Amino acid sequence: MDRDVLPTTSVKGRVLTRHLVQQSGSLLLHYYVKTAEGPVLVQIPNADYLCFCATSALDTLLSSPGLGPIRTKALALQNFELGSVTALYCQSRQSFRNLTRASVDLGIPLYESDIRPEHRYLIERFIALDVEFTGEFSTSKSNDTLPVFIGERARKLDLDISLKAISLDFECSFDGELYSVGLYGKDGEIPYEKVIMVGEPVDNLMPEVEDYDKQRARDYIEWVADEKSLILQLVAWFADYDPDIIIGWAVVTFDLALLYRRAKKLGISLPIGRGGAELGWKVADKFRPESLSLAGRVVLDGIDWLKAAFYRFDSFSLEFVSRALLEEGKAIHSVENRVDEIADLFHHDKLALAHYNLTDSRLVWDVFNHTQLFEFALERSRLTGLELGRVGGSVAAFNNLYLPHLHRAGFVAPAMATSQGLESPGGYVMDSLPGLYQNIVVLDFKSLYPSIIRTFLIDPKGLVQGLSMPELETVEGFLGGCFSRENPILPELIKTLSEHREKAKLEKNEPLSHAIKIIMNSLYGVLGSRGCVFHDARLASSITLRGHEIMKQTKVWIEECGYQVIYGDTDSTFVWLGSDPLDFNVDTVAKGLVEMINKQWQQKLAETMNIACFLELEYESHYEQFFMPTLRGSIEGSKKRYVGAFTKPDGELKLIFKGMEQVRSDWSPLARRIQEALYYRLFSKQDVTVFLLDVIAELLAGKLDSELVFSKKLRRDICDYTAKSSPHVKAAQIQYSLSGLESLSKKGTRIEYLMTTNGAEPVKYRQANIDYQYYIDKQLGPIADPILTILGESFSNMRSKQLPLI
Incomplete structure (x- = not known):
């Protein structure tokens, strides 16, 4: 590559977006990185598509016509059938497509062919979010402002880099014509407010005929002549304000998709990415987050990220969520008829429309702050190596965590999931004993499935090794599975995540703790999914069936102490301590049961399987009153449905509904209100x-x-x-x-x-x-x-x- 370079140095920063670029017959990796000094484009030259093939099938595969140039390298790696593999390197998209097409035609599996080069480069180096690139600055720039750095090496770092965010929201006509765009952010505690509005400045009116919000709107409105001018002014604004993160409500599927369609209709380019990169979509007319291409800027949609953080609402409309979380709604008279009202405001009261537009942008910002979604997104990316801003991706997160360790252990991932016609059962759900109770305590196993993985050494690599090892060197699983005791990968990952979560709890870092919990709990789900190449019924069943065994044995031990277990569900055991609280102290009894059960499991697993026990039962809650209903039209107890009540410190009776109509959105508001009122009356006599x-x-x-x-x-x-x-x-x-x-x-x-x-x-x-x-x-x-x-x-x-x- 011809370029002028400065002396070798390094760039430290946070990776915002990742791209694979084909240029002059070679592949480059592009990483847009936010440093303490500003954004930088890091280019890694001479990249390759990489996958693996069984060495025994290599000659047959390479003899296929029309493949193009492919470089091979023998490696000391094995597949899960314990055969040797060879690495295959392609320097163009076309040669890689030809290779994958030939492998399908010949029935020869390629291993790890779905790992894109821009991701593999980072995960093989255990880099997730923050990085130091060593190399040289180029004297050329992608435009007048963005430095270009030619990277040669990279290593993982943990940095504290401040990212600049903006909340964006468009208002438009029913047909999509843009009226205005609201932009809201904060620099520390100082708000940033702007609305770019089609129209002419409103004449100054007497203060007494205007409200305060309209008066303020004069200060932050930037007037433009028409829709085309609005889009051009927004492009200029992006270049000037230069945000790292864009947030909004359906911001990808509505706002950015609308902007793209309107600009296309008007024949305007949209260079709103870093370095003058244009807004685009990897799949035409598929305006989804996974299809968005916006170099150097992260886009976070409020709806998707609330769901990723496991928030639940009857409706995910901004009006509903903001009222539920912030006790504030949209600045408009009729939310239901807002399309008509927005059009009326645009034609007759643009100051009020500007206030409405900016309020929507601010509400999104406030929701993100209230729920700590900014921090949650960062921690999730830092933990999993997923691109900052990517929602979903549980399988990709598993691969990111697991593959670099697997390679260092001498294996490549399988080409496809193993299936023997058997699937693992779900979590254990005990038959319930219906009735009205007093003094029910709930005892929960802390992170049961991750704890089972760690305790019983459940691991994809360990399964492959364990099947060919002597019995004494393995831990028995289910469906014929057994797991090597030697250097398991997944249990060690669980251990590391658990330790980080405990540290996060001590430091009161709730976003990090929450992100780790979600990731740990997703690991079983990934192994149980056919969409994961590591899926094997022996893995998933060795988790769930072990959970069944643990729950049943725990019930036996509790009832041997003279208490009755009335229900159990996956990791929770509901214990009836008796009706007369004067005969015992509930907390003392519950804590005693927890201590006894934990000791029993430690002793049992040490004696019978010679393994350390990481199962941990916890005293979760005490319901002073508890109702377990029957199935409708039956005397049998229901499952996953109950109501519990306890007295809060202020003396108020608090009700908890599980699986009842009260928590289901397909029942009328009347039914839900009356149900709560009925149980309140039942429990308060x-x-x-x-x-x-x-x-x-x-x-x-x-x-x-x-x-x-x-x-x-x-x-x-x-x-x-x-x-x-x-x-x-x-x-x-x-x-x-x-x-x-x-x-x-x-x-x-x-x-x-x-x-x-x-x-x-x-x-x-x-x-x-x-x-x-x-x-x-x-x-x-x-x-x-x-x-x-x-x-x-x-x-x-x-x-x-x-x-x-x-």
């Missing part, structure tokens, strides 16, 4: 039947209509539903037909509907009367019967007694 009869009377009088609305999203376009029997689909079809709006037929549309005497009808287009009897029989009856049964009553009997009074 208040009258239940009189309350129910009063509710029914109010319902029939039309006083509770606002609580009868069901709300559910379409999971696909209306035309893709093969049956229209689902109430929300029927309501959606009516709404679409009567409104004539194509947008209301699309996947993701939230349908609000009522059950009427004509069936499900959308709220806005309801024609028939509300079917109150439906709500009595199908909503109130099912939630009331379990409680009434405990009290020796039934819903139908209670209703029959009421009928003469109506």
Whole structure:
């Protein structure tokens, strides 16, 4: 490569985006890195596509015509069949495509052919997020501002690099024409506020006729002549402000996709990436996060990252989430009719539109701060080696963690998952003993599946080795699996993650602790997934079936102490200590049980299997009152459904619902409210039947209509539903037909509907009367019967007694 270079030096920073570039017949790795001095483009020349092939099949594969140049290298590595492998290097995309095509045609597996070069370069060096590149600065630049560094070597670092973020939000017409873009961020505690708005400056009006928010809007609005000018001004803004991270709400699938489509329509390029790189998509017209290409800038979508952090909401609309977390919503009168209202504001009150636009951007920022999503995303990337900003990717995260250790142990990954027609069972769920209890304690095994992996040495490499080793050198698993005791990889990774999590807890680093917990718990799921090349039923079953064994034995030991186990689920055991709290101290008994069980497991595993025990039972919670219902229409106890209650320090009774209608979004608000009220009355020994009869009377009088609305999203376009029997689909079809709006037929549309005497009808287009009897029989009856049964009553009997009074 011809270039002028400066003396050898190094670049230390945080990798933002990774790219593979073909240039002048060779491959380069591009890493956009944020350093303490600013962004840098690091180029690694002479890259290769790399995969492996069984040495025994090498000659057959290479004799295939039209392969192009391929370099080979014999390595001291084996596949999982214990055969030797050879590395294959390709210096162009085309030669690599030819190679993979030939391997498929010949039925010769290639190992690790799905690991992209820009990722492999980092993970083989255990580099996840922060890095030091050694090499030379080039005197040429990708543009006037971005330095280019030619890297020769790289090593892992842990750095504290500040990243600059911006929250971005577009407002547009129904047809997608851009009205404005809101930009909000913070530099320390100082807010950054800007709205680029199509239009002309609003004349100064008398202060008394304007509110404060409109007055403020004058200061942060930048006016432009038209939509094209808005896009060009935004491009200039990116070059000037130069953010590392862009956040938003559906920011990829809506905002950036909309910007791309409008710029394309107007014939405008979008060089909003670093170094003048254009916004693009790896797959045409697939506006998804995994398809986005934006060099040097990380994009974080609030919806995706809340889900990645395991937040749960009935709706992930910004309005719903911001009200739930921040107790603040959108700055608009009618959220439901906001498309029409936004258009009206654009034409008649642009200052109010600017305030609305900027408020949306700020709300997203505040949600990220409130939930620590910035920190969570960073820690997740630092732990797994996944690109900063990538959601999902559990299999890729596993590969990133596991492969460099596997290679150093002398193996390459399999080409595909092992399948013997057997699949592992799920977690252990015990038959429950239904009833109303006092003093139920819940004892949880801490990170049960990761602890099983670590204790019983469950490991893909260990399975391959263990199957050919003497029994004394292995630990027995299930379905014929056995695991080598020699240098296991996965148990050591679990150990390291566990130690880091304990350290994070001590340092009160909640984002790191939370990220580690999610990653540790995902390891079993990856091994149980056919999408992972390491999947083997012997691995997954040796985890889940061992969990069954542990739960059953724990139950035996607890009941030998004279207590009754009424339920168990995966890693939790529910123990009834007795009804009279004067006879014992609940905490003392529960902690005593935990100590006894942990000692029993340590002793048992040392004596029977000669292994160290990392199983740890914990005292999770104490329910002063607890209700385990029966299955509907049966005397058998239900599973994964219960209600517990305890008294908070302020004396208030707190209820916890699991699997009940209270926590399910497909029940009406009325049903959920009444269910909570019924259990509160049950546990606080208040009258239940009189309350129910009063509710029914109010319902029939039309006083509770606002609580009868069901709300559910379409999971696909209306035309893709093969049956229209689902109430929300029927309501959606009516709404679409009567409104004539194509947008209301699309996947993701939230349908609000009522059950009427004509069936499900959308709220806005309801024609028939509300079917109150439906709500009595199908909503109130099912939630009331379990409680009434405990009290020796039934819903139908209670209703029959009421009928003469109506």
